[in-house]
Amino acid sequence: MGYVEDKVDGMPAIFRNVPEAALRDALKKMILVRRFEESAEQAYMRGLIHGTMHLSIGQEASAIGMTMLLNDDDYITSTHRGHGHCIGKGADPKRMFAEFFGKETGYCHGRGGSMHIADVSRGNLGANGIVGGGLPIAVGAGLSIKKQGRDSVVVCFFGDGANNEGAFHESLNFAAIWNLPVIFVCENNRYGMSMSVERSTAVTHVSQRAASYDMPGVTVDGNRLSDVLQVADEAISRARGGGGPTLIECETYRIRGHSKSDRNRYRTREEIESWGARDPITFFEKQLLESGFIDAAAVQAMRAEVEDEIKAGLEFAQESPSPLIDELTRDVYTGAPESTRQGIPQ
Template sequence: MGYIEDKVTGMPAAFRNVSESALRDALRKMILVRRFEESAEQAYMRGLIHGTMHLSIGQEASAIGMTMLLTDDDYITSTHRGHGHCIGKGADPKLMFAEFFGKETGYCRGRGGSMHIADVSRGNLGANGIVGGGLPIAVGAALSIKKQKRDSVVVCFFGDGANNEGAFHESLNFAAIWTLPVIFVCENNRYGMSMSVERSTAVSHIAQRAAAYDMPGVTVDGNRLSDVLEAAETAIARARAGGGPTLVECETYRIRGHSKSDRNRYRTREEIDSWGARDPINILQAQLLEHGVIDDAAIEAMRADVEAEIDAGLDFAQHSPSPRIDDLVRDVYTPELAQEGNRQ
């Protein structure tokens, strides 16, 4: 699906169906995702965050575009590279930072870290460190929605590496058989760790695999929010109306490596720079400026507001209490086993 414009105004077709305030909010969220991850990366380099993290810098349009039309009654399943998905679904950055820092005030009380943020109250069923792990969970949630005769939908994010997992094929097959309200969103950032999609996948576009399961499959420019939003609108409407699943492939790129230990020896600087020139935030910002949805002063104020939110979130996380040793098994075992564990 290409970039479609209004023949009169030149405004992308998908933008005509949402308010200008929603478009400004989308830009702000994309900037917030970027600054959240850049700040988390800096905190990691300063030794304030331990473990590892997987950054989605460069992929903000797919995360925000696919969640813009969702409500708290809709659901998402996410990936190990899911910070943008969380923010798109309404997560509070200060609670995300607290989770990164392993603090009691984090979304998972500091137990989950970067790869396992969840907030069921907002429909975020959780990120997942298992490649393709969110696919069967999304199908289960969609089956529950159908059994309860609700009009909610599930957006299931996964990467190109997951499209060769058995769970991918099993999940699409069941979703099609049962006509479930789920949208499968492949964020094709070209690499599964260091393996290029050209070397790992036989088809030229992952969306082609939808044909095997008798569902629509569409490939969009994942760096253009307008293209992502257009695909999201069609797929979500189909799911809500009882039409069943859709596979959406967002072609995008992660500017950073797979994880913090990635030395980027499998791709060239020229390739990274060429994708960096297609920055999704810059593309959306230019579109909104061109059509008078926002001006330079508003963008400057927006960025300042985001910086203030990031600073406040980092301060909140650093000054939040750490979990108590006595609560080590809380929320892990049943209360009876937790008490037994504490006695031991």
């Protein structure tokens, strides 16, 4: 159930099994996720983005750690708090920003917004505004993989609030019965909206529920990428080898509120600050510096590259064409008329 990090000469053992370039790329992606969301939040506050959004600031290690070993033939299903998952699976921030801004060049041509980004070409089957909505989709994808005799896997992200939905139990049950290559990843950020996990869930750890479906269950520190990466490696290898599903619980925390309308009256400033001191980006950066995989100058250059990418993404989104009013149902209903889709990246 619990997890103890395996170390060699004081270094996480998993770091020896992953190319150094991949570790550096993981740090850059974590920084990119953070700056993407901070920039999206600022655009929202300036009135450039409408609707709402759910930020995952503080949860970057679980998103990137669980996706960095996947390839384009593997799949993910995501949540309403899924920007990190999308970037982890290779999404282009320019097209993500465009989707936020409701532009034609967005991943869903401006129809989906923050909560519904998908990119099937990269195996991203989509974020989902329904709590637990991605669980049965992941099982369906896993069944398809097995029927086709492929060695792909599905990583299914969901929050602690979803572990009490019927879809959670049904999905884990079917995945176990059919021995499907699905890795269920609960990002336990302590709250489902304003309801604490202690008040909503009878078991101490969500991973304990794996026992009911005869699959491995493990809880890890979701703010330590090395811990997440280690259990991801084991679960993905098991699924590819025909060993079936795994339930992973990443204990983490969202520094921001549930959504833009959250006034944060259900948790204390001290609690937020204590989790802020466990920042996953700061911790992983320190690990890489101490292990000699990167130096301070390289980190500074990396952050500068991210800032350039964010600036270019915002400019791309603001300059992109808006959908035409008479084509609002295009790509929403099957059989809707096609359009020229001007300016959309191919």
